[in-house]
Amino acid sequence: MEGITSYAALGDNVERINHSGTMNTYRVMCEDGQGIMTMYELYPGMTLSFNDFVGMTSTKSMFRLKDNAEMLCLNYCREGRIEWDVAKDESLFLGAGDIGIDDHTMHSSDFSFPLKYYRGVTASFEIDVAQKCINKGVLSGFAVNLKNIQSAFCNSSHHKVVKQGVSALDHVFSEIYTAPDSQRETYLRIKLLELLFLLDSLSSSSDAGEDLYLRRSQIEKVHAIQEAITCDLSSAKTLKQLSDEFDFPYVSMQACFKQVYGMSIHSYLVHYRISQASRMLRESDVPIGEIALSVGYVNASKFSSAFKEATGFTPSEFRASASSEI
Known part of the structure; x- marks a missing residue:
C-alpha cells in the first residue's frame, strides 16, 4: 500500500x-x-x-x-x-x-x-x-x-x-x-x-x-498583551487600559485574544494565576498568603475561593494532596 x-x-x-x-x-x-x-x-x-x-x-x-x-x-x-x-x-x-x-x-x-x-x-x-x-x-x-x-x-x-x-x-x-x-x-x-x-x-x-484568520499585526499585539498581563501578576490593568496602551480597539482586542488563546483575557489571567499558584503549592513551602499576593490576590479569602472554583480544592487541601503523592 x-x-x-x-x-x-x-x-x-x-x-x-x-x-x-x-x-x-x-x-x-x-x-x-x-x-x-x-x-x-x-x-x-x-x-x-x-x-x-x-x-x-x-x-x-x-x-x-x-x-x-x-x-x-x-x-x-x-x-x-x-x-x-x-x-x-x-x-x-x-x-x-x-x-x-x-x-x-x-x-x-x-x-x-x-x-x-x-x-x-x-x-x-x-x-x-x-x-x-x-x-x-x-x-x-x-x-x-x-x-x-x-x-x-x-x-x-x-x-x-x-x-x-x-x-x-x-x-x-x-x-x-x-x-x-x-x-x-x-x-x-x-x-x-x-x-x-x-x-x-x-x-x-x-x-x-x-x-478564521488573523493578521500578523493582530497576533503580535495579542502576544504583547499576554506578556504584559502575566509578567506582573500584581498589576490590575483594566481591559480599557490594555486597549489604550496597545492601540487595539476594545472589541477587536477581546475577539482576537480569544481566537489565539481560546478564552477571554479575564479567564486566561485567572487560569494563569491559578496555574502558577498550583506550581508554588506543589514545589515550595511558601505560606499560602504570600502565594496569594504573588499571583495577584490581595485578599487571601478571594484567592482561596478562586482556587477552589478552578481546582475543586482549597489551597491547603491541594498542598496536602500534592505532598502525599511525593
Missing part, C-alpha cells in the same frame, strides 16, 4: 522510530522539545495521523508535496491550540473541537502552540491515488468525489475551519481519537469512510466552514 512518503517528503526534522504493519511512528524535533506522530496507512492514498505535541511552543514543518501531488487534509484539534502561518501576514488558529480543512498549498514552515500543548488527528488524502481506490479499488462504488470536496473547501485564498459543534465531523473525530485497541485498524478504516461521506455532504451545504 502506498504510504504518505510516496507522495510527500516529511522533512529532515522528522524521524521514523517505529514501524508495524500499516502503522508508522515518527518523532518530530521541535525548537524546545519533540512531538510524536503515529500514522496509519488505511487505504491507498489515505492516512490518519495522531499528533501529540506537549510542553513546547513551536515547531518547524518541512513537509513538502512531491511534483504533481494534490492533497486534501482535515486537521482536528482534540486538546490545546495550534497556530500556523498560511500566508505572508496571516495565521490560522484551531482550538479544541475545531477542524481545519486545507490542501497544503498555503502552508509555511511555522507552527506554534499558544497553550504549549496540542493533541489532534490529521486525515490526509492524496487525491489521485485515493480517488483511484474509490473508483476502481477496494472502495469501488463508494460515491465520493475528492476533487469536488477540495473545490468546496479550498477554492479561495482562505481555507476553511469547521467550528466545534457545527457538523457531525467533530463527533466522528472524537470517536477516532478513542478508537478501541481491539480491531483498531478496522475501526479506523470505517471511521475514515464516514468522514469522507460527511465531508461530501457538507461540501454542498451552508455549513462548509468559515474563514
Whole structure:
C-alpha cells in the first residue's frame, strides 16, 4: 500500500522510530522539545495521523508535496491550540473541537502552540491515488468525489475551519481519537469512510466552514498583551487600559485574544494565576498568603475561593494532596 512518503517528503526534522504493519511512528524535533506522530496507512492514498505535541511552543514543518501531488487534509484539534502561518501576514488558529480543512498549498514552515500543548488527528488524502481506490479499488462504488470536496473547501485564498459543534465531523473525530485497541485498524478504516461521506455532504451545504484568520499585526499585539498581563501578576490593568496602551480597539482586542488563546483575557489571567499558584503549592513551602499576593490576590479569602472554583480544592487541601503523592 502506498504510504504518505510516496507522495510527500516529511522533512529532515522528522524521524521514523517505529514501524508495524500499516502503522508508522515518527518523532518530530521541535525548537524546545519533540512531538510524536503515529500514522496509519488505511487505504491507498489515505492516512490518519495522531499528533501529540506537549510542553513546547513551536515547531518547524518541512513537509513538502512531491511534483504533481494534490492533497486534501482535515486537521482536528482534540486538546490545546495550534497556530500556523498560511500566508505572508496571516495565521490560522484551531482550538479544541475545531477542524481545519486545507490542501497544503498555503502552508509555511511555522507552527506554534499558544497553550504549549496540542493533541489532534490529521486525515490526509492524496487525491489521485485515493480517488483511484474509490473508483476502481477496494472502495469501488463508494460515491465520493475528492476533487469536488477540495473545490468546496479550498477554492479561495482562505481555507476553511469547521467550528466545534457545527457538523457531525467533530463527533466522528472524537470517536477516532478513542478508537478501541481491539480491531483498531478496522475501526479506523470505517471511521475514515464516514468522514469522507460527511465531508461530501457538507461540501454542498451552508455549513462548509468559515474563514478564521488573523493578521500578523493582530497576533503580535495579542502576544504583547499576554506578556504584559502575566509578567506582573500584581498589576490590575483594566481591559480599557490594555486597549489604550496597545492601540487595539476594545472589541477587536477581546475577539482576537480569544481566537489565539481560546478564552477571554479575564479567564486566561485567572487560569494563569491559578496555574502558577498550583506550581508554588506543589514545589515550595511558601505560606499560602504570600502565594496569594504573588499571583495577584490581595485578599487571601478571594484567592482561596478562586482556587477552589478552578481546582475543586482549597489551597491547603491541594498542598496536602500534592505532598502525599511525593
